[in-house]
Amino acid sequence: MKPRLSASSHLALAVAMAIAVHLASIYLAPDLIMRRVIKTVASESAQPYWPPPIDHTQRRIVMPSPDLLYAVCAYDLSQGPLQVELAASYPRYWSIALYNSRSDNFMTVSSGEVKENPMPLIIDESVSTRRGLLLMRVLTGGKPEWLAEADAFRRQLSCVQ
């Protein structure tokens, strides 16, 4: 017959469990949130995915900027390296940011830097986790007259595996 744990032992175990659940939740939150974001983007039929201009009906990702147009690619490096190309230029601010599955922004290329960081970008498992996300931001400043140009520019992005 197994000896019963004392009440104080159970209490100590419960405290340890509360701390473990707390730390596990904090540790896993970025992975779980990124997994959901990557899955949502990957479910779109085409990559890159070009979300519509941001307004209050966009409720997939918190704190969207209404002054930007976005393009997104989800990748899985088990299918080979990701090759990112962007042929056109744009007279205002833009950036291409890469995030790993822990939500770290491990690489960014932005307007003004392209001469030093020429396209194409090659992303492999030496720089990223197996799954990750590319997010392109193109400034529209909320101005309708910039929107068409920004939209045409973001559609020059290609993510090939």
Place this chain on the structure above:
Amino acid sequence: MKRGSTLALLYLTAVVLGLGSAWFAVKRIGIEGVSAGAWRADLLAGSADAGLYTRARIAVNAVLALDRSETIYFLATLDDTGRPLRAECRYRLSGVAPDALWWSITGYAEDNFLFPVESGRYSVSAESTGVAVGESFVATVGPGEADIETSGSGALRLTLRLYRPAAALQRDPASLDAPSIERIGACP
């Protein structure tokens, strides 16, 4: 039987406490980092150097943030006098355009999404204010006719984004001459 139920309740309480305290840590505890006026910036947003709690807070409240060399995000949840910002109140933002390639201030509801307003007045920026770096600007925030329109009631969060901030600001974000946030009139 009674002992078994008591133990089950004890361990269930432990799980709930663990989850609840984690939620509190990421949603209710203020961000780490530096302050400039009523604004606060987490300098490790998007960084691989971010600690456990910073990483979780950013993932929950501002996933896909950029590294500080590219963008600095300042968040305000209080006005200049320390009162919590409220969607049903009116505010006056005033200051000088920060030294960055581009900047914007956007209003978010308590759930970190844009306010459901048909006007589309979600933000003010270098473009909408029409001022150059170092020049003064004034903007209003609140329900109805305001530069940043809010709706409903509850917490209001203002985010100041500095894209490609000047090198001095990257080195010392606390040196930002941050916009002041003054409440106008009484809240309903």
